[in-house]
Amino acid sequence: xxxxxxxTLWFTGxxxxxxxxxxxxxxxxxxxxxxxxxxxxxxxxxxxLSKGLGFSREDRDTNIRRIGFVAxxxxxxxxxxxxxxxxxxxxVREEVRSRIGTHRFIEVYVAAGLDxxxxxxxxxxxxxALRGEIANFTGVSDPYEAPESPQIKIDTEVxxxxxxxxxxxxxxxxxxxxxxxxxATV
Amino acid sequence: xxxxxxxTLWFTGxxxxxxxxxxxxxxxxxxxxxxxxxxxxxxxxxxxLSKGLGFSREDRDTNIRRIGFVAxxxxxxxxxxxxxxxxxxxxVREEVRSRIGTHRFIEVYVAAGLDxxxxxxxxxxxxxALRGEIANFTGVSDPYEAPESPQIKIDTEVxxxxxxxxxxxxxxxxxxxxxxxxxATV
Numbered sequence: 325x326x327x328x329x330x331x332t333l334w335f336t337g338x339x340x341x342x343x344x345x346x347x348x349x350x351x352x353x354x355x356x357x358x359x360x361x362x363x364x365x366x367x368x369x370x371x372x373l374s375k376g377l378g379f380s381r382e383d384r385d386t387n388i389r390r391i392g393f394v395a396x397x398x399x400x401x402x403x404x405x406x407x408x409x410x411x412x413x414x415x416v417r418e419e420v421r422s423r424i425g426t427h428r429f430i431e432v433y434v435a436a437g438l439d440x441x442x443x444x445x446x447x448x449x450x451x452x453a454l455r456g457e458i459a460n461f462t463g464v465s466d467p468y469e470a471p472e473s474p475q476i477k478i479d480t481e482v483x484x485x486x487x488x489x490x491x492x493x494x495x496x497x498x499x500x501x502x503x504x505x506x507x508a509t510v
Numbered sequence: 511x512x513x514x515x516x517x518t519l520w521f522t523g524x525x526x527x528x529x530x531x532x533x534x535x536x537x538x539x540x541x542x543x544x545x546x547x548x549x550x551x552x553x554x555x556x557x558x559l560s561k562g563l564g565f566s567r568e569d570r571d572t573n574i575r576r577i578g579f580v581a582x583x584x585x586x587x588x589x590x591x592x593x594x595x596x597x598x599x600x601x602v603r604e605e606v607r608s609r610i611g612t613h614r615f616i617e618v619y620v621a622a623g624l625d626x627x628x629x630x631x632x633x634x635x636x637x638x639a640l641r642g643e644i645a646n647f648t649g650v651s652d653p654y655e656a657p658e659s660p661q662i663k664i665d666t667e668v669x670x671x672x673x674x675x676x677x678x679x680x681x682x683x684x685x686x687x688x689x690x691x692x693x694a695t696v
Contacts (some may be wrong), residue, residue: 362583372579373559375572386561393558394580397548401589 327503328359330402332395332424333492336411336471337434338463339449340441342480342488346434347408349489354404357504362398364391366409379460385416392420399428404501412462414469430501432492433474438463440481513689514545516588518581518610519678522597522657523620524649525635526627528666528674532620533594535675540590543690548584550577552595565646571602578606585614590687598648600655616687618678619660624649626667 335343354361373390377383388411395405411417421429442450453461460466478488496502521529540547559576563569574597581591597603607615628636639647646652664674682688
């Protein structure tokens with residue numbers, strides 16, 4: 325048996341740092357325990373709420389505010405929400421935090437150095453960005469403002485997915501967002 | 511005691527027909543019974559999800575799709591949703607219906623004749639539209655495609671707010687969307 329109260333698990337970090345992978349792993353664990361929730365992935369949101377927006381600061385902020393609005397609706401209805409958008413600007417993250425409520429907003433900084441991201445470059449985007457073929461690419465040609473005091477910081481250069489997900493999961497359990505009753509044998 | 515399962519109560523109709531009034535009355539009744547829910551009012555959504563969109567058919571459809579996306583998320587998490595946007599075009603309403611699921615989408619046509627709306631004209635918008643001062647005004651200079659087989663039709667020229675809300679409420683109860691256990695004396 326498991327239960328959850330409403331919260332927003334807000335992953336932020338550079339492209340390729342591991343936000344979606346981690347979001348998917350947490351989603352899998354919630355699902356496994358029968359805990360209903362929603363994942364607001366950057367791409368899904370851009371398709372459904374933000375088609376037409378570009379990557380200027382203003383457009384990125386608008387996109388983040390929309391994710392924040394939907395996360396707020398779900399969170400206050402006690403539905404856990406996981407977001408996984410780069411969300412590079414600190415000010416709008418703080419704006420979303422205060423709308424959702426500080427006690428329900430869990431900022432998770434998914435960090436990895438640029439060298440490592442360029443080395444991984446799963447989608448080949450960094451190579452293109454470094455060649456100047458993609459404008460406004462966060463971390464290369466656009467700023468990323470790292471969280472100053474995130475609730476959780478994950479360094480995906482040294483922690484693998486299971487270790488990272490364990491950190492996040494422990495936070496949720498220890499802070500009472502999730503109540504899990506494990507079988508007596510565990 | 512009262513309970514609800516997820517549904518979307520989708521009010522559609524011309525400006526001034528009474529969508530918001532009726533939405534507010536249903537919201538009040540749900541609140542009174544402790545049933546959590548969300549109201550996605552046209553104006554709230556335009557501010558939070560659709561700033562920058564205009565009133566062309568394409569922009570209106572985009573706005574409605576966004577409302578539909580959010581309604582879908584909430585509905586599948588078992589949160590009742592009430593929407594109150596004009597939503598003039600049939601095709602996109604049907605698109606939203608099929609995304610949310612026919613069995614959870616309740617279309618409520620809030621009808622009133624143009625003569626009556628021009629007579630009421632609470633916000634003075636019809637007068638302006640008729641003078642040509644507002645472009646793309648639904649019912650005057652823009653089409654409104656009435657539902658062909660709405661789950662509920664309310665004629666606000668002959669039914670007052672309480673009667674109208676009773677109709678909607680009875681539908682919700684009779685179709686098992688809301689379970690109300692009245693005190694034994696009733």
